[in-house]
Amino acid sequence: MQTPIELTLTTPALLFPAISLLLLAYTNRFLTLANLVRSLRDRYDATHEEHVRGQIANLRYRLHLIRNMQVFGVGSFFLCVLTMFLLYLGQAGAGAVMFGTALVLLLVSLALSLREVQISVDALTLELQDIGDRREHGKHNQAARGGG
Numbered sequence: 001m002q003t004p005i006e007l008t009l010t011t012p013a014l015l016f017p018a019i020s021l022l023l024l025a026y027t028n029r030f031l032t033l034a035n036l037v038r039s040l041r042d043r044y045d046a047t048h049e050e051h052v053r054g055q056i057a058n059l060r061y062r063l064h065l066i067r068n069m070q071v072f073g074v075g076s077f078f079l080c081v082l083t084m085f086l087l088y089l090g091q092a093g094a095g096a097v098m099f100g101t102a103l104v105l106l107l108v109s110l111a112l113s114l115r116e117v118q119i120s121v122d123a124l125t126l127e128l129q130d131i132g133d134r135r136e137h138g139k140h141n142q143a144a145r146g147g148g
Contacts, residue, residue, distance in 0.1 A: 007096050009087050012080040019077045019106065026073060026113070030066045033059055051130065058123050065116040072109035076102045 037059050044052040079102035086095035 005096070007083075007087060007092060007099060009084050012083040012087075012099050012102065015076070015080050015102070015106070019073055019080070022109065022113075023070065023073050023077070026066055026070050029116070030063065030070070033063055033066065037063070055123065055127075058119065062116055062119055062123075065112050065119070069109050069112045069116065072105045072112065076105035076109060078102075079105065 037056060040052050040056050040059070043049070044056065079098050083095045083098040083102060086092075086098055
């Protein structure tokens with residue numbers, strides 16, 4: 001048996017600070033990646049390293065994810081405000097549906113954020129592996145020349 005939930009004007013308002021902070025964090029991630037793409041593009045133009053081209057493709061995908069995170073986060077925020085408006089008009093049923101939808105959009109945004117973090121960690125792991133490989137390659141070259 002389903003218990004009715006009382007939805008008041010303050011219930012959706014509880015999500016405002018959380019959604020606002022998420023959107024701020026998403027924007028910061030986006031700006032950081034945009035700057036990284038610009039610097040990698042310059043590096044690729046100068047060196048034509050295939051490794052850099054792969055990083056740029058990875059960043060393009062991550063930027064796409066962040067854009068979608070922002071879209072779903074803003075959608076959730078919008079529906080929270082719409083929920084409050086519907087509750088103000090006395091439309092509790094429609095307000096409950098809007099609030100439920102807002103929660104689903106927030107969940108999607110968070111799931112996309114988790115995926116973006118996983119991709120970021122994978123990219124950093126590859127970068128660290130590349131640094132380790134270069135270091136090992138340098139040791140082998142130095143040993144072959146009799147320097148180590």
